[in-house]
Amino acid sequence: MSAAAAGLHYGWVIVATLCVTETITWGIIFYGFPVFLSAMEKDLGASRVVVTGAFSLGLGVAALAGIPVGRWLDRRGARLLMTVGSCLATALTFLWSRVETPAALYAVWLCMGIAMATTLYEPAFAAIVQWFPTGRDRALLTVTIAAGFASTIFMPIEAWLLVSVGWRQSLVILAAVLAVTTIPLHAFLLRPPPHLAVSRGADAAAPAATPGLSLGAALRHPIFWILAGAFFMSNFAHTSGTVHLIPYLMQYGYSAALAAATVGWIGAMQVGGRIFFVPVAAWVGPRWVVPGLFLAQTAGMGLLPVIGWLPSAIPIVVLLGAANGMSTLARASIVSDIFGRRHYGSISGAIALGANGARALAPIGSSVLLLGLESYERLFGILAVALLLVSVMVLLTDTGVRLSEREPR
16 A cells, blocks of 8 residues: 555544544533533522623633644644643533632633633644644545534434433543543544644755645735634624524514524534535535625525525524534635645634634624614614625635645845
8 A cells, every 4th residue: 555545544443432532522512511501500609691601711711722733733742742732621610510609610611711722623634634634624524524514413412311310420421522532532533634744854944745825924915804704703693693583583473492492403504514525515605605604694684584484494404503503614615725734723713813803702792782782673784784795705815725835044
């Protein structure tokens, strides 16, 4: 077997490993919090705003950690980083089960932000991009489809554990699951990609074989800032819709159960969007697929203010869900398509700083906007206009860069 064929073969071992570890980590760290939310409020004697603030803090820290995490990934690969991150996630999940005050909860989730930054999609995507010079869309698709079922698998299990043994003992059990699965899988199977292994033994002055711009060079291109702003706006709008859609639908006569099911189906449609991303991207190319998904999100958000005149919310569910599912893959692939693979981790981490920060900002930010705008219709209308603007900006901005550019000496 040739070296290239062997590398490609082991790349799929990396994909299979990440399918398992991403599903488990997302299911426990991210989706466990809402399951245990009410129980934590009661046990800690704190309001929902106070308790959810800890989750927002963790998401904010994860966003800020994106750039240093990306630099590490570019230089050393994902193996050590994700192994240490899984150890940290395991320890913090156990400590989470022992918190007695809101202050302790905030301390745990301050550190959990680092664990999320080193174990969730950003380092996983970087590992895949490093292993797949070509055909990475299929590899990214495989991991995101698998991890897309994290909530489907883990939230019912966590709800059953909550009823059976309480939230504290549930977290102890989940910490054990993290320990016996994610730590050994990351430690033993996430080998460094061939080009990193070669560069470690090569002369430091020799040019890297893998092309690509540095973060500093990427920052000088307008397309970087346009993409960063677009993905920020996309995540802000999606998270805002998730937070406010249930009470909004109930204003139009939806029952609480039907409104919740509608939001749930938006999440389910993300998997469908990811499945169609690869053929759509191959058909129209990255130049069109990225603004196209923002336009789809614009259409879905734009229909919300007139939902009272629609016979069904199905078009909204399809557009918002599929667009958000595609957005995850688009952000992962377009960075390497435009800026190259050499410094993918750093550039992706810089864009993720805004994209992931939007998730932390959106719940409180959209609530403040709602107070000023005084109606959900105006809120969703403003978000639709903002999405339309970023769609046009991405469409009109030149995506061509010269991968031979280097930082000025």
